[in-house]
Amino acid sequence: MPELTFTPVIGIEIHIRLKTDTKIFCSCSTNPNDPPNTNICPVCMGLPGSLPRLNHTVVEKGMLAGMALNCTVQPRSLFFRKSYFYPDLPKGYQISQCDLPVVADGYIEVHDAEGRLKKIRVNHLHLEEDAAAMHHSASDGRLEGASTSYVDYNRAGMPLGEIVSEPDISSAQEAVEYAMNLQRRVRYAGASDADLDKGMMRFDANVSLKCSDGRWGRKVEVKNMNSFRALERAIEYEIKRQKKILLSGGEVLQETRHWNDAKGVTTASRVKEFYRKFIVEPDLPPLVVGQEWIDKVTAMMPEMPDVKANRYVKDMNIPREVAEVLTDDKNLAAYFEACVSAGANPVRAANWVRTEVLRVLNERGQKIADFTVRPEVLAGLVGRVDDGKLSTTQGKEVFDYMCANGAGLDDAVRALGITEGGIAGNALADIIASVITANPDVLEEIRSGKDKKGKKLKFLQGLVMKETKGQAKPQEVAEAVAEAVK
Amino acid sequence: MELYELNLWMLIEGLKAGKFTPSEIFTSCKKRIDQCEENIHAFITRTDDNPQPGSNPDGIFSGIPTVLKDNLCTTGIRTTAASKILGNWKPPYDATAWKYLKDAGAVLMGKVNMDEFAMGNTCGNSAFGPTHNPNDISRVPGGSSGGSAAAVSAGYVPFSLGSDTGGSIRQPASFCGVYGLKPTYGMVSRYGLISYGSSLDQIGPFARTIRDLQLVMSVIARHDPMDSSCFREKNPDFTHHEDVSLKGKRVALVKEFQDFTLDAPISKAMNRTCSVLEAEGAVLTEVSLPVVARYAVACYYALAMSEAHTNLERYDGVRLGYTVKDAAGVKEMFEAVRSYGFGSEVKSRIIAGTCLTEPSRCDEYYVAATKVRTLIAQEFARAFGEADFILQPVTPSLPGKIGEVDEDEMKGYETDLYTLPVNLAGLPGLSFFTGYSGELPVGLQLIGPRWSDPALLDAGTVLERQLGSPRIANGGVK
Numbered sequence: 027m028p029e030l031t032f033t034p035v036i037g038i039e040i041h042i043r044l045k046t047d048t049k050i051f052c053s054c055s056t057n058p059n060d061p062p063n064t065n066i067c068p069v070c071m072g073l074p075g076s077l078p079r080l081n082h083t084v085v086e087k088g089m090l091a092g093m094a095l096n097c098t099v100q101p102r103s104l105f106f107r108k109s110y111f112y113p114d115l116p117k118g119y120q121i122s123q124c125d126l127p128v129v130a131d132g133y134i135e136v137h138d139a140e141g142r143l144k145k146i147r148v149n150h151l152h153l154e155e156d157a158a159a160m161h162h163s164a165s166d167g168r169l170e171g172a173s174t175s176y177v178d179y180n181r182a183g184m185p186l187g188e189i190v191s192e193p194d195i196s197s198a199q200e201a202v203e204y205a206m207n208l209q210r211r212v213r214y215a216g217a218s219d220a221d222l223d224k225g226m227m228r229f230d231a232n233v234s235l236k237c238s239d240g241r242w243g244r245k246v247e248v249k250n251m252n253s254f255r256a257l258e259r260a261i262e263y264e265i266k267r268q269k270k271i272l273l274s275g276g277e278v279l280q281e282t283r284h285w286n287d288a289k290g291v292t293t294a295s296r297v298k299e300f301y302r303k304f305i306v307e308p309d310l311p312p313l314v315v316g317q318e319w320i321d322k323v324t325a326m327m328p329e330m331p332d333v334k335a336n337r338y339v340k341d342m343n344i345p346r347e348v349a350e351v352l353t354d355d356k357n358l359a360a361y362f363e364a365c366v367s368a369g370a371n372p373v374r375a376a377n378w379v380r381t382e383v384l385r386v387l388n389e390r391g392q393k394i395a396d397f398t399v400r401p402e403v404l405a406g407l408v409g410r411v412d413d414g415k416l417s418t419t420q421g422k423e424v425f426d427y428m429c430a431n432g433a434g435l436d437d438a439v440r441a442l443g444i445t446e447g448g449i450a451g452n453a454l455a456d457i458i459a460s461v462i463t464a465n466p467d468v469l470e471e472i473r474s475g476k477d478k479k480g481k482k483l484k485f486l487q488g489l490v491m492k493e494t495k496g497q498a499k500p501q502e503v504a505e506a507v508a509e510a511v512k
Numbered sequence: 513m514e515l516y517e518l519n520l521w522m523l524i525e526g527l528k529a530g531k532f533t534p535s536e537i538f539t540s541c542k543k544r545i546d547q548c549e550e551n552i553h554a555f556i557t558r559t560d561d562n563p564q565p566g567s568n569p570d571g572i573f574s575g576i577p578t579v580l581k582d583n584l585c586t587t588g589i590r591t592t593a594a595s596k597i598l599g600n601w602k603p604p605y606d607a608t609a610w611k612y613l614k615d616a617g618a619v620l621m622g623k624v625n626m627d628e629f630a631m632g633n634t635c636g637n638s639a640f641g642p643t644h645n646p647n648d649i650s651r652v653p654g655g656s657s658g659g660s661a662a663a664v665s666a667g668y669v670p671f672s673l674g675s676d677t678g679g680s681i682r683q684p685a686s687f688c689g690v691y692g693l694k695p696t697y698g699m700v701s702r703y704g705l706i707s708y709g710s711s712l713d714q715i716g717p718f719a720r721t722i723r724d725l726q727l728v729m730s731v732i733a734r735h736d737p738m739d740s741s742c743f744r745e746k747n748p749d750f751t752h753h754e755d756v757s758l759k760g761k762r763v764a765l766v767k768e769f770q771d772f773t774l775d776a777p778i779s780k781a782m783n784r785t786c787s788v789l790e791a792e793g794a795v796l797t798e799v800s801l802p803v804v805a806r807y808a809v810a811c812y813y814a815l816a817m818s819e820a821h822t823n824l825e826r827y828d829g830v831r832l833g834y835t836v837k838d839a840a841g842v843k844e845m846f847e848a849v850r851s852y853g854f855g856s857e858v859k860s861r862i863i864a865g866t867c868l869t870e871p872s873r874c875d876e877y878y879v880a881a882t883k884v885r886t887l888i889a890q891e892f893a894r895a896f897g898e899a900d901f902i903l904q905p906v907t908p909s910l911p912g913k914i915g916e917v918d919e920d921e922m923k924g925y926e927t928d929l930y931t932l933p934v935n936l937a938g939l940p941g942l943s944f945f946t947g948y949s950g951e952l953p954v955g956l957q958l959i960g961p962r963w964s965d966p967a968l969l970d971a972g973t974v975l976e977r978q979l980g981s982p983r984i985a986n987g988g989v990k
Contacts, residue, residue, distance in 0.1 A: 068605050072826045074598070075585040075607060075704040079740050107822045111846055118825020175842070177830070303869045305818050305878060308711035310740050 030273065031238040034265050036201055036231060037193035040208060041186050042218040043156070043226035044087040050155050050185035051078030051121065058224060062178035070155075070183035072116030077309045080105075084185040085128060085313065088153045089323045091187050091217035092129025094330060095148045095208065099320050103128045103152075105307040113175065114157040116182050121307050127152035128313060134211065135332070136203040138196070146204050147192035156184035187218070193232065198261035202254050205229060210331055214356045222253055229257050233264045235272060243268050243278035248292055250284045260285040264292055334359055342372035348380050357394045358384075364401035370408040378408055382422065386429050399428050406435050420444055420497075445497050454502065457493045458510045461486060472511050483508060515540035517984055520670035520724035521752075523576055534575025534619070541577045541621065544987075545668045551649045551988030552666055554659040556582045556640050557590050558622040572731065574617030579663045581656075581674045582623040583630055584610055584715070585704040589620070593706045594628045594638035597827045597853025599834035607704025608739065609673060609715045609732045616731045621669055624659025628855045629824065630680055630708040632656050633928065634914075637857045642914055646985035647689055648951050651911040654684030657718070661688035664718045666987040671719040671728050675705055677712045678812055679906070679931025682943035685718055686906040686955025689945055689982040691972065692718045693725050696962050697938030698743060701736030707823040709816035712935040721981055722944075722972040726750040729965065748966050756970040759793030763958075764899035767798050768805035769930070775909045777949035781956055785903065785946055788978040799895035799902060803887045804933045811888065812932040814868050814881035821865025827853060885936050892937040896961040901971055905930050906943050906957045930957060940965040942972050945982040953982055 049056055052069035068076040089099050104126040107119040130150035138144045159181040163174040189208065195201050209220045209227060220227040229251045235243045248264055251257045263285075268278050283292040329337075331353040338349035353359045358379065365375040383404070387397060404425075411421040416439075427438040445453075462469050465486065472482050487507045491500065515537050518526065526532055542560050549555060560577075568574060580586065583593045585603035592598045606614065614620075627637040635658025636642040643658045645651040646666035653662040657674025661684035664672050674681045676694035685692025693716045700715045707713060717728035730750040736742045765786075774782070786796055829835035829849030836852075839845035854862070868877040895902065907927050934941040934957075942958045958975070960968040 068603075071831060073585075073603065073605075073832070074591070074593070074601075074706040074826070075583075075603065076605075077703050077739050079738060109822055109825055111825065111828060111843075113828070113830045113842055116826060116831065118828060119822050303866075303871055303874060305822060305869055306882070308709075308819055309707075311743075 032269050033236040034196055035193045035234050036195035038191045039230040040189045041228045042220050044084055044185040044187050045218050046083045046185055049183035050081050050084045051183055056184055065180045086323050087217045088128050088187050090215040091212045092151045093327050094211040094215035095132040095134055097129040097132030099129050099315055103313045105310045106304040107307050109303055113177055114160050122154035123152035134207050136200045146194045149190045149192050151187045151189045154186050156181050156186050158182040198258045201261050202258045231261055235268045237272050244280035247282045256287050344376045348376050351380050361394050361401050365405045368402035368405035370405035374408050382425055398432050403435050454498055458490055461489045516544040516667045519721045520727055548666050548987030552644050552646050552662050554624050554643050554662045555622045556625050560621045568615055568617045571617030576618050577621045577669045578618045579621050579624045579669050579672045581626050581660045583706040594626045596639045597834050601833045608701035608736045612732050624663055627656035628858050630656040630677055631857050631861055633683055645911055646987045649988040650913055652914050654687035656680040658684045660718050661685050664690045665985045667984040671717055671724055675715050677708045678935050679928050681716045682906050682931050682941050685943040687911040689953025690718050690720055691725050692943040694941045695965050696940045698741045699733050701739040701742040703738035709819040722969055722976045723752045726752045726969050750966055756973050758974045761794045762797050762899045763789050763794045763901045763903050764797045764799040767800045777954050778905050781946040781954045792974055797899055799899050801891050803891050807884050808933040809929055811881045811884040814877050817861045817865035818869045818878045821862045889937045902959040904957050906955050910952050934959055940968050942968050944972050944975050946979050
């Protein structure tokens with residue numbers, strides 16, 4: 027009997043917080059740092075008689091995110107009421123576009139197990155409102171069994187885009203690459219900050235296994251993954267779990283499971299899925315997006331990271347690996363491009379940014395936006411090293427000094443006592459003269475011809491180099507000292 | 513003559529001419545309320561002990577008393593929708609329509625009775641007990657805006673606001689003998705109106721003359737960014753025209769309705785009104801509305817209940833209103849709050865709405881109803897290619913005795929056939945006074961195409977000129 031093989035079939039739903047100043051259906055602030063229940067109004071509290079009104083910036087951010095995922099804007103989309111009872115849902119229903127979304131039919135690429143590029147289709151992105159945040163007193167942080175629960179309605183009505191992939195993903199690694207690529211692209215588009223730690227990006231994965239004997243396990247929805255690592259581990263765990271069941275001839279139940287990050291397992295949800303039904307949201311007219319609006323948003327779309335990386339490779343001769351590092355973060359790429367605009371050689375600038383700038387940022391746990399050395403300053407430094415005014419070692423010293431002290435380029439050079447272009451001519455002659463004067467016995471030995479192997483001469487040359495702090499060219503020093511002792 | 517007997521436009525003109533003062537009007541109206549309220553029971557909450565002055569002394573309604581149906585939110589004043597579930601809730605904001613009135617100087621005398629969450633047509637489904645018809649206190653005032661109609665009819669106030677989801681302005685206006693306008697959907701902002709069927713609900717005025725309706729509409733029918741369905745390029749003109757004519761206007765009867773039985777006073781009123789229209793030079797014609805006649809009632813209830821049950825999901829005891837503190841868990845709290853808080857009519861509509869939208873049935877009922885609704889709107893649009901207005905009854909009968917109507921619930925639903933289609937198509941409908949049958953007023957309904965509200969009220973001016981205006985009801989005072 028041939029050994030059974032299993033092919034994972036995975037689809038991912040990703041919620042991203044769309045980046046707007048105000049909520050999706052009212053003008054309350056979206057600032058996540060404000061105290062609980064301060065950014066609320068009759069609309070996001072679902073008070074009787076209040077009505078939602080669509081924030082058009084949310085629509086634009088949704089369109090931008092969709093375009094970043096190669097989706098097409100739908101000329102007409104609708105909002106629905108998605109009903110369930112829970113204290114975090116002020117109206118008892120969530121307003122969501124469900125399956126008539128504002129953008130649809132896109133894809134992004136990942137690498138498969140063989141390293142080939144593979145398209146993961148994006149079914150759609152739909153707009154919806156977030157629910158309130160709940161804090162329960164129970165030890166496991168759930169509502170059941172908690173003696174007290176607190177609701178923070180600041181989060182109610184925050185704008186979300188839910189991005190639904192087709193089940194094209196075949197491994198946990200592909201899933202993570204999909205999610206990371208998606209995060210990078212929506213960040214590029216300015217649609218979302220997609221910060222996982224701030225809950226601005228959340229994952230649900232649908233995992234099932236296709237068995238080589240024709241059996242197909244039922245779809246299991248896994249929730250509660252809050253990091254890329256958790257996404258990867260949860261999917262891997264779920265594949266293993268389902269494989270074991272299918273191998274033993276058992277049946278995989280269609281259910282929702284929760285990822286427990288501490289224990290590294292998924293557990294069946296204790297609460298039965300809320301029974302949901304949709305009706306058209308009568309308080310919002312259909313969302314009609316005309317060509318003019320699409321054109322306007324298209325014009326707002328920046329260059330996407332893959333296109334940008336290709337351009338760096340093709341037009342600037344930057345190695346692909348470096349180009350990919352530089353384009354991973356939109357702001358880093360912008361920093362690099364500003365260096366180049368300020369006149370730096372692209373390949374050199376790329377190396378500086380990739381090695382020195384990223385090193386300092388990593389050491390300090392900073393983001394490029396917080397970096398104090400301006401790109402035009404770095405461009406000046408790269409130029410001086412290129413021109414030989416500074417040695418590479420000096421260049422790095424100057425860079426570190428600027429990072430540490432917030433100094434400008436010239437100030438850093440001066441503070442480090444560096445003479446640009448090195449010490450030569452009269453300055454070098456003066457140093458040599460003083461070194462010789464200070465060592466009359468050595469000079470005597472050389473002149474008397476005792477220094478057959480040239481050791482004494484090398485000794486004097488070394489002293490001169492030390493005095494110049496390495497700023498003179500060794501060849502010049504050697505020649506000048508040899509000349510001076512004659 | 514007492515000041516409370518004056519119509520809205522007379523009060524405005526009298527105030528302007530300095531014939532009397534706002535406080536004299538207030539005192540007269542308050543006295544009238546004190547005199548009749550025991551018989552009528554129109555109020556849920558009276559605010560005339562602590563009158564809320566209008567915010568603008570120079571406004572067009574400065575010093576004019578009014579009442580609001582208790583599903584319109586009023587800042588700091590209890591708003592109940594006639595339900596126990598809202599408890600003692602005091603909204604932190606004003607409904608836009610009320611805000612516009614307040615900004616024009618109107619003075620709130622109180623919040624008036626209705627069927628719970630506007631579900632009903634008798635004003636008897638109220639957690640606060642029934643309201644009585646001021647023309648005959650043994651009879652219902654109609655509903656759901658029964659309190660608003662009764663208050664104007666009894667002379668408490670010269671005008672009031674109500675809401676109409678399937679006839680809730682037009683039917684009580686007709687039962688109480690006042691004019692009531694259900695405006696075009698989107699004409700008046702719904703912001704702050706506690707929703708029943710959101711795609712059907714519309715706020716509108718009650719008054720004792722057409723001219724008064726026009727005055728109120730000129731204040732409340734304005735664009736409001738808070739309501740996405742309240743959109744227009746420019747605000748309509750509700751100026752009153754005394755010399756308006758119906759000459760050459762085509763007024764249609766609905767062919768399919770001609771087979772239905774009407775009580776004698778209603779059919780008499782239809783005949784009389786047709787004669788008046790012809791005498792005024794209007795052309796009487798007929799339109800065919802087969803889908804409306806056959807499917808409107810089923811379609812209406814499928815949609816209204818589907819929307820209603822979601823609109824009522826927010827009443828869970830978490831944020832406001834009635835709540836239960838000692839429930840075992842959150843699910844138990846929801847159950848306890850909703851079991852106690854909602855009345856039986858509301859509960860049955862929630863159950864119906866839940867069933868109609870339940871995933872396995874949704875296509876067959878809710879989705880099908882949305883399609884029928886499109887057909888109904890198209891059918892009316894076609895009819896208004898052939899006619900300027902449609903004339904029809906508001907109800908087939910005069911108001912019943914209190915308690916009587918509730919016995920056969922399905923009959924209650926069917927009597928709405930003349931009013932519901934108007935909401936399904938988002939049309940304006942005017943309930944106008946035609947005369948009395950004994951003590952009881954008899955009203956009829958004139959319908960126009962969408963956004964024809966000013967023209968509809970102009971037609972109402974002609975009808976009022978010929979048929980006469982209603983008197984103030986005796987309010988049970990001998």
